[in-house]
Amino acid sequence: MAPFLLLRNVSKSFPVQNNLSNLFSKVKSNKKVIDDVSLEVNKGEVLVLAGESGSGKTTLAKLIMGALTPDHGAIYFEGEDIQILKKRKNYYSLVQMIHQDPYSSLNPHMKIRDIVMEPLKIHGKGLNRSEKEEKVRTALSRVRLEPVDEILDKYPTLLSGGQRQRVSIARSIVKDPKLIIADEPVSMLDISVRAEILSLINDLRKSLNISIIYITHDLATSRFIGDRIGIMYAGNIIEYGDIDEVLQNPLHPYTLMLLDAVSYNLTQSKFYKGYLEPNVTSFPSRGCKFYNRCKVSTQECTQDIKQFHINKKHSVSCFYYKNVA
Ligand SMILES: Nc1ncnc2c1ncn2[C@@H]1O[C@H](COP(=O)(O)OP(=O)(O)OP(=O)(O)O)[C@@H](O)[C@H]1O
Numbered sequence: 652m653a654p655f656l657l658l659r660n661v662s663k664s665f666p667v668q669n670n671l672s673n674l675f676s677k678v679k680s681n682k683k684v685i686d687d688v689s690l691e692v693n694k695g696e697v698l699v700l701a702g703e704s705g706s707g708k709t710t711l712a713k714l715i716m717g718a719l720t721p722d723h724g725a726i727y728f729e730g731e732d733i734q735i736l737k738k739r740k741n742y743y744s745l746v747q748m749i750h751q752d753p754y755s756s757l758n759p760h761m762k763i764r765d766i767v768m769e770p771l772k773i774h775g776k777g778l779n780r781s782e783k784e785e786k787v788r789t790a791l792s793r794v795r796l797e798p799v800d801e802i803l804d805k806y807p808t809l810l811s812g813g814q815r816q817r818v819s820i821a822r823s824i825v826k827d828p829k830l831i832i833a834d835e836p837v838s839m840l841d842i843s844v845r846a847e848i849l850s851l852i853n854d855l856r857k858s859l860n861i862s863i864i865y866i867t868h869d870l871a872t873s874r875f876i877g878d879r880i881g882i883m884y885a886g887n888i889i890e891y892g893d894i895d896e897v898l899q900n901p902l903h904p905y906t907l908m909l910l911d912a913v914s915y916n917l918t919q920s921k922f923y924k925g926y927l928e929p930n931v932t933s934f935p936s937r938g939c940k941f942y943n944r945c946k947v948s949t950q951e952c953t954q955d956i957k958q959f960h961i962n963k964k965h966s967v968s969c970f971y972y973k974n975v976a
């Protein structure tokens with residue numbers, strides 16, 4: 652059987668604009684933001700995508716949503732190329748997104764009823780108003796925003812951050828999607844409500860059998876929700892596998908660096924050069940992009956990267972993973 656979601660060698664570049672010489676040059680330079688990404692998500696599974704700011708997580712989400720088109724490679728949903736599914740329009744109902752900011756993602760002038768109903772208005776043929784309202788009520792009670800009768804007529808400004816994020820989640824499930832992409836859904840919420848929202852997402856995934864791609868900077872909470880994890884660096888997935896396996900036995904110097912950042916253990920490491928912000932302009936054009944920040948890198952790392960399959964549950968793109976293990 653075909654995997655539920657499959658990305659095969661997906662790449663995406665954007666033109667570089669903020670550079671004067673580029674403005675006047677005939678040869679436009681491009682920045683490869685997603686570079687040869689392959690991955691799989693199974694039905695009902697949660698894949699965590701983690702990595703620093705700018706590593707390409709949201710761009711990858713947009714490619715999977717169908718909002719961007721890959722330059723190379725392909726994305727298959729239940730065995731069908733999404734470029735074909737997009738033409739049939741229903742793809743946009745099957746995949747929904749929850750955004751990071753529950754303040755700017757909800758229209759303040761609309762009542763909660765209309766916000767949650769919005770996706771049903773787009774390609775929501777065949778349902779009359781009361782059927783739509785029934786779906787909205789079901790979605791609101793699934794995200795435990797109760798009493799539903801009161802919530803329906805409220806405006807988002809009257810709700811707390813956590814409640815707003817529940818509204819976003821209700822909106823994302825109202826059309827019975829098969830895949831939800833949650834892009835840092837709790838990072839803007841108070842720490843005290845983060846756990847509630849995470850466990851809500853976890854419960855929904857089980858009760859509705861939805862697959863989830865969960866994007867985060869936060870490795871500490873990702874184990875709570877994820878089944879598998881892909882660690883992204885400069886558009887590449889540099890380590891991938893079963894989440895417990897990857898986080899307990901990290902093999903890429905960059906994964907070690909992220910994990911050390913979680914425990915604030917940023918003292919001298921044998922494997923990476925300090926916890927620096929990546930300098931995007933200094934990525935080597937070929938080979939491992941972590942080369943300049945890595946202490947175990949050698950000339951070999953400027954060759955094309957190879958993915959090593961450690962076992963069925965774990966793969967890593969580093970020639971020196973044995974030094975790290
Ligand atoms: N439409 C665009 N045009 C040009 N460059 C873009 C565009 N969208 C994203 N980028 C660039 O692509 C890179 C990856 O961006 P992206 O938003 O995917 O990162 P991210 O991992 O989601 O970061 P964050 O954790 O900050 O949300 C960045 O360098 C960004 O500036």
Ligand SMILES: [Mg+2]
Nearest residue numbers: 708709710834
């Ligand atoms: Mg992002």
